Amino acid sequence: MHHTARILIAAAAMAIATNARADTAAVVQDHIRPGFSAFAEAATTLAAIDSCDLETLRPAFNAAYDAWMQVAHLNLGPTEDNGRGLAILFWPDPKGSGWKAQRALLDGPAPSPEQMAQQSVAARGLPALERLLYPTEALLTDRCPLIHATADDLAATATTLSSAWGPFGDLMLTAGQPDNSRFLKPEEATQTLFTQLATGLEMLADRRIGRPLGTFEKPRPDLAEARASARSLRNITLSLAALKVLALTLNPDSPKTQAAFDQALSLPEAIDPDTDRLTDPQVWLKWEILQQAVRSTRDTAIAELGPALGVELGFNSQDGD
Amino acid sequence: MERRTFLATLAASLAPRLTWADVGAPAFLAAGKQGEIFFLHGLTATGTSLFRIALPGRGHAAAAHPVRAEAVAFARRPGTFALVIDCATGATRHRLTPPDGMQFNGHGAYSLDGSLLMTSEVLAETSEGRIGLWDTRTYARLTDWPSNGIGPHDIKRLPNGRLAVANGGIRTDPVDRTKLNIPDMAPNLTLLSEDGALLDQINLPDLRQNSIRHLALCGDRIAFAMQWEGDPAEPVPQLGFWTPGSAPVLCNPPTAQAFTMQGYAGSIAATPDRVLITSPKGGALMLFAATGSHLATHLRADLSGAATAGGIFTVTDGQGAVWTADDAGLAPLATGDTQWDNHLVGLS
Numbered sequence: 001m002h003h004t005a006r007i008l009i010a011a012a013a014m015a016i017a018t019n020a021r022a023d024t025a026a027v028v029q030d031h032i033r034p035g036f037s038a039f040a041e042a043a044t045t046l047a048a049i050d051s052c053d054l055e056t057l058r059p060a061f062n063a064a065y066d067a068w069m070q071v072a073h074l075n076l077g078p079t080e081d082n083g084r085g086l087a088i089l090f091w092p093d094p095k096g097s098g099w100k101a102q103r104a105l106l107d108g109p110a111p112s113p114e115q116m117a118q119q120s121v122a123a124r125g126l127p128a129l130e131r132l133l134y135p136t137e138a139l140l141t142d143r144c145p146l147i148h149a150t151a152d153d154l155a156a157t158a159t160t161l162s163s164a165w166g167p168f169g170d171l172m173l174t175a176g177q178p179d180n181s182r183f184l185k186p187e188e189a190t191q192t193l194f195t196q197l198a199t200g201l202e203m204l205a206d207r208r209i210g211r212p213l214g215t216f217e218k219p220r221p222d223l224a225e226a227r228a229s230a231r232s233l234r235n236i237t238l239s240l241a242a243l244k245v246l247a248l249t250l251n252p253d254s255p256k257t258q259a260a261f262d263q264a265l266s267l268p269e270a271i272d273p274d275t276d277r278l279t280d281p282q283v284w285l286k287w288e289i290l291q292q293a294v295r296s297t298r299d300t301a302i303a304e305l306g307p308a309l310g311v312e313l314g315f316n317s318q319d320g321d
Numbered sequence: 322m323e324r325r326t327f328l329a330t331l332a333a334s335l336a337p338r339l340t341w342a343d344v345g346a347p348a349f350l351a352a353g354k355q356g357e358i359f360f361l362h363g364l365t366a367t368g369t370s371l372f373r374i375a376l377p378g379r380g381h382a383a384a385a386h387p388v389r390a391e392a393v394a395f396a397r398r399p400g401t402f403a404l405v406i407d408c409a410t411g412a413t414r415h416r417l418t419p420p421d422g423m424q425f426n427g428h429g430a431y432s433l434d435g436s437l438l439m440t441s442e443v444l445a446e447t448s449e450g451r452i453g454l455w456d457t458r459t460y461a462r463l464t465d466w467p468s469n470g471i472g473p474h475d476i477k478r479l480p481n482g483r484l485a486v487a488n489g490g491i492r493t494d495p496v497d498r499t500k501l502n503i504p505d506m507a508p509n510l511t512l513l514s515e516d517g518a519l520l521d522q523i524n525l526p527d528l529r530q531n532s533i534r535h536l537a538l539c540g541d542r543i544a545f546a547m548q549w550e551g552d553p554a555e556p557v558p559q560l561g562f563w564t565p566g567s568a569p570v571l572c573n574p575p576t577a578q579a580f581t582m583q584g585y586a587g588s589i590a591a592t593p594d595r596v597l598i599t600s601p602k603g604g605a606l607m608l609f610a611a612t613g614s615h616l617a618t619h620l621r622a623d624l625s626g627a628a629t630a631g632g633i634f635t636v637t638d639g640q641g642a643v644w645t646a647d648d649a650g651l652a653p654l655a656t657g658d659t660q661w662d663n664h665l666v667g668l669s
Contacts, residue, residue, distance in 0.1 A: 076604075080620060083577020092554040121577050184642055184656050191640070192622055195604075207554075314623035315354065315639030315660040316587065316601035320548075321381060321398065321427060321474075321534075 035071035040162035042067035047155035052144035069238035073200030078164030086121040098122035110145030116153035134228035191311040201298035221275040260300040264293035339409040345371040348630040350666040353659035368643030368655030384429040400425030415460040445495035466517030477536040482515040539591035549584030559586040590627040626665030637661035
């Protein structure tokens with residue numbers, strides 16, 4: 001995009017922002033849009049590598065994964081549309097459907113970018129690349145074409161996603177205006193972001209930490225996210241840090257929430273990043289303490305930010321029947 | 322019966338009974354919270370409130386008498402009472418209490434002629450299901466039938482007088498609603514005759530943790546909505562169709578939307594050629610054709626209530642909006658400061 005065009009778009013966004021609630025505007029402009037833009041850039045850098053050397057590809061893969069962790073908790077709007085979020089990170093995959101689909105692709109001719117975009121979301125994105133870049137079994141077929149097809153598809157998805165956050169961000173910034181039928185009241189956009197914060201912390205505790213944690217009798221390190229690339233604990237830390245940014249951008253003056261995040265964020269450094277060590281009761285307990293700290297951070301954030309922002313979690317979504 | 326109660330009952334049965342037309346011909350009933358107070362509203366097809374009646378607490382669902390301007394509002398589970406409300410005056414005509422050891426379980430249905438009210442109930446200790454029968458002249462308890470399953474939730478009367486029962490399969494703690502049997506729960510969908518005899522029943526042997534909870538009639542088929550209690554990472558259907566006498570057909574969305582509903586359908590509504598399910602947890606609704614194919618997904622936080630009027634879908638959300646939904650999208654009909662509750666009840 002031309003530099004001038006960027007400036008014009010930024011100016012338009014700022015003009016719109018004057019009508020939005022400050023909390024929502026800050027998150028859209030300082031957290032969401034830069035985050036998706038950085039991810040698109042990292043995915044594009046990865047796709048541009050004209051090599052099949054695993055050691056050459058892995059740093060760019062990790063940079064893209066790191067960038068995704070800054071925005072992975074923002075599962076709304078363009079991320080939810082067309083299953084884009086799932087096409088970037090289909091995890092957990094308890095039935096191993098992603099690898100099954102990839103095996104079939106490896107046996108045939110290399111898919112074109114268009115064909116790749118039509119594949120099951122389980123066969124695409126970061127976990128699909130991880131299985132190709134960190135193989136756990138020897139393969140007879142050349143995986144190089146599929147690596148490039150998967151990386152190209154990821155870059156295309158990331159670029160589309162980042163662009164789509166332009167107009168969708170504008171919808172959030174114009175919440176409550178007469179022609180906005182997506183967000184009927186100004187506080188609805190804020191409530192949506194507040195819900196993402198609560199849901200993101202739940203997912204972190206229940207899935208990223210909870211699945212490998214299993215039970216004391218039966219830890220399940222094999223269920224950890226990004227285990228082959230040894231990113232499991234790193235992803236937990238990055239996700240927690242990104243959720244902290246979301247919380248404090250939504251409501252900068254949140255001392256209890258900030259303290260709860262800082263407490264939780266202090267825990268991973270004392271944990272061995274090797275998930276296999278979860279079978280050691282001492283290590284298992286450290287993971288469990290981390291999970292409790294994340295849950296307690298969620299409770300604190302809901303209690304502190306909800307009243308400050310004047311929003312609640314969903315009336316019906318929290319009820320259930 | 323005490324003399325006073327007898328006289329009150331007599332007066333109630335002799336008082337002129339106004340019809341729905343007399344109260345403005347609402348298209349829907351909906352419960353909602355405004356400030357700290359819960360109300361039952363009558364809504365027009367365009368989402369305008371015609372009347373509102375204060376409720377003693379948060380309800381779950383309501384059932385509307387087919388003729389009289391009279392509704393039963395059920396307490397949330399475990400339900401110890403249901404209120405028969407005169408929608409013309411706002412007066413509570415009767416307070417229904419299930420027999421000792423039993424609890425209401427959220428939903429009810431009137432017979433076609435309005436002479437009987439049927440209520441989904443459980444034995445509190447075991448969650449074994451019953452269908453309670455009430456004479457709507459006096460709302461006296463007549464009897465109850467086995468629901469032929471555990472934890473019945475929604476019930477629907479078919480045009481031929483038969484009753485479909487969603488036995489959700491979940492045994493709950495009689496006091497705090499804690500789910501007690503998730504590993505070995507076994508929901509089923511049951512068809513009862515007009516006099517309560519078991520006519521047919523299906524279950525989902527491969528999806529036993531998919532609780533069958535809500536029902537709608539789609540032509541001559543029963544559409545059922547489910548809530549998944551198993552591993553949230555497993556993609557499972559939230560919608561099925563059943564023609565009694567044959568096997569159920571389950572409907573899956575496209576893979577990319579396998580988790581949009583978060584395994585949870587909160588309400589279901591149907592026209593002869595479409596079914597709509599909502600997920601407040603997923604902030605979404607999905608439309609399926611009667612053939613079972615997925616037609617559309619629309620996103621909106623906290624969508625829950627769903628019903629039809631004149632072949633058009635109306636949905637409500639917990640943020641105060643009433644929407645009309647079709648394949649193309651959602652369009653707002655009305656917005657206000659009432660947070661609409663779980664269910665929207667059609668009066669057609």
